Amino acid sequence: MPTSKTLPYDVIIIGAGINGCCSAYTLHKAGLRVALIDQEGIASGGSGAAGAFISPKISKAGELKEIMSEAHAEALNFYATHFPSLTLIKPLLHIANSPKEGEKVESFKHETRIKHSNIPHKIQTLLSDEALNASSIYFDMGAVVDAQGVCKAMTEEIDFYLFKVEKFIHADSLWHVGNLCGKHLILSIGAYPKLLPIDYVGLRGIWGHRIDMETSTHIPCILHHHVSISPTTKEGIVAIGATHDVHYSPFSGKAYDAEQGRKILLEKASKTLKLNNINIISDYMGLRSGSNDYLPMLGSLVDAEATLEKHPHMRHGQAVDPSDYIYYPNLTMINGSGGYGFVLAPYLAKRLKEFIVDGRATDPILSPSRFFPRWAKRKNLQS
Numbered sequence: 300m301p302t303s304k305t306l307p308y309d310v311i312i313i314g315a316g317i318n319g320c321c322s323a324y325t326l327h328k329a330g331l332r333v334a335l336i337d338q339e340g341i342a343s344g345g346s347g348a349a350g351a352f353i354s355p356k357i358s359k360a361g362e363l364k365e366i367m368s369e370a371h372a373e374a375l376n377f378y379a380t381h382f383p384s385l386t387l388i389k390p391l392l393h394i395a396n397s398p399k400e401g402e403k404v405e406s407f408k409h410e411t412r413i414k415h416s417n418i419p420h421k422i423q424t425l426l427s428d429e430a431l432n433a434s435s436i437y438f439d440m441g442a443v444v445d446a447q448g449v450c451k452a453m454t455e456e457i458d459f460y461l462f463k464v465e466k467f468i469h470a471d472s473l474w475h476v477g478n479l480c481g482k483h484l485i486l487s488i489g490a491y492p493k494l495l496p497i498d499y500v501g502l503r504g505i506w507g508h509r510i511d512m513e514t515s516t517h518i519p520c521i522l523h524h525h526v527s528i529s530p531t532t533k534e535g536i537v538a539i540g541a542t543h544d545v546h547y548s549p550f551s552g553k554a555y556d557a558e559q560g561r562k563i564l565l566e567k568a569s570k571t572l573k574l575n576n577i578n579i580i581s582d583y584m585g586l587r588s589g590s591n592d593y594l595p596m597l598g599s600l601v602d603a604e605a606t607l608e609k610h611p612h613m614r615h616g617q618a619v620d621p622s623d624y625i626y627y628p629n630l631t632m633i634n635g636s637g638g639y640g641f642v643l644a645p646y647l648a649k650r651l652k653e654f655i656v657d658g659r660a661t662d663p664i665l666s667p668s669r670f671f672p673r674w675a676k677r678k679n680l681q682s
């Protein structure tokens with residue numbers, strides 16, 4: 300742990316998942332002095348559990364699709380350029396897991412500019428009838444990164460502090476967090492308790508489990524179907540993941556049934572192809588943090604109490620321009636990446652750098668304050 304705590308940092312980041320690590324890396328490269336804090340260590344939350352596939356999101360035309368396709372292209376380039384030894388480039392076969400998803404795949408195929416082709420014969424021979432008969436798209440290039448490795452590599456030159464943040468204050472134009480102080484504060488704490496009275500920020504935790512294993516079956520590409528089955532950056536290791544469990548929370552105090560999770564993963568994988576001589580090596584579990592509208596969040600946070608005091612009629616649905624809300628000074632949230640944290644992190648970190656260093660406004664579509672007006676009105680109805 301670094302010992303010099305007297306000089307103020309330019310930026311303090313709370314949360315060392317992929318969003319915190321990638322932001323720290325990008326801001327440090329831009330010349331800022333960065334402190335990174337985590338209660339458990341680098342990539343100890345959802346990021347440490349991730350399969351970390353850099354895959355396009357198969358979605359219908361709209362804002363989400365635009366952002367995701369830009370983020371996907373930036374992420375492929377970013378990891379392959381800066382962390383080539385932690386990035387495995389392979390073709391990617393996405394197979395629809397339901398007729399409804401099949402429709403999305405078909406329309407995506409017609410609209411996308413991402414290079415795709417027919418499934419090679421040797422891959423077809425591996426697939427189950429269900430997989431062969433479903434709609435699918437075979438991308439010539441996909442990627443999977445070593446989730447924990449890449450987070451650690453990004454933070455090699457960053458001052459890292461291991462402690463749980465309980466509170467922070469803003470005084471004398473600086474944020475004070477424990478013994479540290481800095482001009483900007485970044486909150487990238489995923490699905491963990493929010494640390495501020497920001498109930499309007501619509502987030503939910505989605506528990507996921509994935510496994511690493513050995514198998515005598517050769518997996519020549521990344522496969523996404525009911526689960527993902529993929530070679531990894533570790534020679535001979537195949538990853539299978541991940542479950543989506545909206546009912547389990549590690550904050551409930553209940554134990555998680557890992558045996559059941561493994562069973563679900565292997566059952567789902569068997570719908571795509573037959574895996575022979577399986578030996579499970581490790582389990583990874585964690586929470587994704589998904590936003591209510593599936594778009595990620597990057598932006599300043601509204602001080603709800605101060606804003607409602609200034610604009611009490613917002614409680615009755617009065618429209619107020621977001622530039623008239625009161626925001627916490629120099630405080631930015633990055634969150635809500637759902638199952639695409641590794642795809643989105645370079646995109647979000649780049650926009651964060653443009654905001655903090657170049658003074659460029661963040662995209663209002665990504666602003667966490669987009670949830671505020673509805674929350675203010677609903678709060679009035681409830682009280």
Ligand SMILES: Cc1cc2nc3c(=O)[nH]c(=O)nc-3n(C[C@H](O)[C@H](O)[C@H](O)COP(=O)(O)OP(=O)(O)OC[C@H]3O[C@@H](n4cnc5c(N)ncnc54)[C@H](O)[C@@H]3O)c2cc1C
Pocket residue numbers: 313314315316317318319336337338339340341342343344345346347348349350351352353462463464465487488489490491492494506507508509540541542583584585586587588633634635636637638639640641642643
């Ligand atoms: C099983 C699984 C598989 C996934 N697969 C993929 C995939 O293939 N591709 C992809 O792009 N994404 C994938 N994801 C999603 C991706 O992992 C998440 O979107 C990403 O981890 C979000 O990163 P984050 O930095 O926002 O949050 P997190 O990684 O959860 O990091 C938050 C950090 O904040 C710390 N923290 C919280 N509160 C405090 C506090 N008070 N004080 C100090 N520290 C604190 C935590 O310890 C934690 O380390 C997967 C997720 C899971 C769970």
